[in-house]
Amino acid sequence: MIQLQNLSLQRGVKELIKQANIEIYPGHKVGVIGKNGCGKSTLFGLLRNEIQADSGDCMVPKAWKIVSVAQETPGTDRKAIDYVIDGDIHLRELQKALEKAEEQHDGSRIGHLHDELAQLGAYDVEARAATILAGLGFENAQLSLPVSSFSGGWRMRLNLAQALLCDSDLLLLDEPTNHLDLDAVIWLETWIQRYKGTLLLISHDKSFIDACVDNIVSFESQALVYYSGNYSSYEKQRIERLRLQASEFEKQEKKKAHLNSFITRFKAKASKAKQAQSRIKQLEKMQEVLPVHQSSAFQFSFKPPEKLPNPLVRMEEVKVGYGEKVILEQVKMNLVPGSRIGLLGKNGAGKSTFIKLLAEEMRPLQGDYETSAGLTIGYFAQHQVELLHLQSSAYDHVFRLDKTQTEQQIRDYLGGFGFHGDEALKAVAPMSGGEKARLVLALVVFQKPNLLLLDEPTNHLDMEMRQALSFALQGFDGAMVLVSHDRYLLSSVCDDFYLVDAGAVSAFDGDLDDYRKWLFSSPTMSSVETAEGKDTVSKASNRAPELDKKARKRLEAEFRQSTKPFRDEIAKQERVMENANKALAEIEEKMLDTSLYDAENKAALATILNQQASLKGQVEDAEMLWLEAQEALEEASTQFEQNTQDSTEA
Known part of the structure; x- marks a missing residue:
């Protein structure tokens, strides 16, 4: 098992972990949660033996094989499927040794190596790699393409596939869903549920982590607190723990006030000096109970739009695509104030194309497409993040939108998105992915849109910001169209789902559980399921109506x-x-x-x-x-x- 004993860890002058004591047993699946920058990824580095603790011990069984997802992907000409198999270094070494033994006609060595390779599953490794890649959204034709032909997000999927293919005793997954769509997230969730080793998972996706783990390790004020159960259980336990902590803190403060009052009144009197000294010692020995401090870094809401025309957008028999290539056709939809639509569909089906049509980044090839004169669009997509001015600050970006705002008004507004104090004046260039995403959201909200178009808005956002976004969207008065792999966000803010499939956009009669069933009933996904996965789905389908x-x-x-x-x-x-x-x-x-x-x-x-x-x-x-x-x-x-x-x- 993994043991942390009196472990303390800091980076520079920042103390991340103080006197932690935790045991993680073989086969446990543990969610690691906490605010961005609290030390979650650093803990993974410690477990990989890449860094050392400042004090205390981190003990991982020497025989354990530890696997994690590589953060860099070389622009190699290796085929995608070969690159994934390359992740199993031991298997590749044995294959090279076999080639050498065959060249030397070493029969005994050849037989021994064949046995070892068989034990590693070398003779079906290509099939297993293809299954994993299909689950992560790759088409068959893409498996033979060079790694260099894929974008950054798809290269990260290749790295994830490498990690999943390897045999492991301890699997470390750090935000594995960041570059995945909903279909791939659902497949990965099923894979993790069947994984037999020990798992440590960092994720800000509540639904995903809820379904994948049976224990939680939470970073709380430099302490590591262990909770039994999944994320939903953790939330209930933590609220109760905070209530008890608040009660204990209140009792402590009253006792301190009483002791201090006695000391102040009697420490100068000879007859009471002994009692006063006794009270001083009591104060010194009191175990400190910290205040709860639950203030969130993120507090924002959508202001009422200046206009709410009805309908905002009307589409009739619309066809959209790129040149001669038609992506969607016969699209019929009206967007009115209060429309809260979540788009579902496989990767490449046309969800982002539909969003771009609504964002007026594309024009319809055919059909009636009408927008209201009072339409104000708020559009979030990953390429919007790339359009930020790198040398400008968050303050500069907001000021450009409305030069009548005072400096304090802009600073107060940005504070709701986590840009406090001088952080509002920091240039965009050194910002993290999460900070850039928060800034784009701040710019979208600032413009008081009546139509919100959100394409994967939660990438790189932590749980606090996702929760704040969910709360804000629930109070939004306009129309909203959302594409997201975050099922908690989808289920909490969407009233209707539309399926983008086979060139059509149609109302989906069901919820996200029904979508999961639909997904696994398709030929592509059913072929990547194992028997265990089918059991999982069949049990779900046998529930009461x-x-x-x-x-x-x-x-x-x-x-x-x-x-x-x-x-x-x-x-x-x-x-x-x-x-x-x-x-x-x-x-x-x-x-x-x-x-x-x-x-x-x-x-x-x-x-x-x-x-x-x-x-x-x-x-x-x-x-x-x-x-x-x-x-x-x-x-x-x-x-x-x-x-x-x-x-x-x-």
Whole structure:
């Protein structure tokens, strides 16, 4: 098993892990979660023995074969399928040894090597590699193409295929879904569920991690906290843990205040000196309980559009494509305020083409396509990220959109997207993928669109930002069309799904579970399923008939509306905590000035101390209200699922 004993790890002056003690048993599948930059990927480097702990021990069985996904892909002329098989270095070494033995006519060595290769599965390795590549979205014809012919995202899929093909005792997957579409994510999820080794998975995709892991390791204030169960179980346990922590913190502060009051009153009196010293020792020995501090870095919402024409877009018998190549035809759809559409379909079916048509980046080849005079489009796609001005800051980008905004207004706005303080003035060039994606989203939201077009908006976003985006979209008044591999986002914000398949765009009568069944019933995906995978799907298909799809969609819409006050309260209390903590930081900065403690500044000091006490009270009150709203939202979600299940069984 993997053991971390009193392990501490830092990078530069930043402490990432402090005195961690964790055991991970063979065969466990563990989700590793935490904010961006907390040290998740660094932990993987530690497990691969690429870096050393600053103190403590990280013990991994020496016999274990550790496999992870390569981050770089050489622009080689090797065929895609050969490149994937190259990932099994031991197998390739044995194959070379066999060639040499055959050249030397060494019969004994040849027989021995054939046995070893058979044990490694060398004689069906091409078939297994082709199966994995098909699951990750590659067409048969692409398997013989050179690696250099693929784009960056597809090269990352090749690296992932390498890792999945290799035998491993410990598999480390760091954001494996970032470059995948929904179909590939569903296939990978099924593959992971059948994997027999130990898995550590970093992912910000709630639905994916929920289905793939049975334990969670959470980075929380330099501590590693272990939770049994999947992500849904973790959320419930953590809310309860935070509630207990808040209660303990409140008790601790009351006890501290009582002890300090006694010490202040009696430490100068000889008759009470001994008791005062005893109270001082009690204070020193008290185990520190930290405040909850649940303020989110991301708080934003869509302002009401200035106009909401109806319809926004009307399409009748529309044909779209590139020159002579028709991608979609006979498209018929009206987009009206309140339309909340999720696009489903296999890779290459035309989802992005349809989004580009709506974004007016393409014109229809044929048919009636009408847009309202008041149409304002907000468009997010990965190529929008590439259009950012690298030498300009986040502040510069927003200022270009509206030069009437004051500097403080722009800074406050960008703060809701995680660009706090001087981060708003940092050039785009050194930004991470997540920061660039957040900036593009900020620019989209700022323009107050009435039609939102989102093509894989969650790539590189962490869970907090995804949650904030989900909350914001649930309150959006206009029309929305979404392409995403994040099923939590799709299910929480979409009322209707449309399937892009065989050159058509048509209403899909079902939810994401039905789409999974449809996907695995197709000839391509059924051919890449193993027997275990078929068992998994067949068990799902043997369930009791589900609640009527239209009824469920209506209930989901009602659920979103009824829980909006809880989400609003959560966002409100997060803003209160952020503002109060910011003010507390400013007060603490002032209190470093030694002149403040001079006799002539006694009144000023008293004022500052009163302000500090008041702000701490605000934080404590906000934390309790935040916890109550979170619990209410969780209870409402559980009740909603129970009600829909009861309706199904009835």
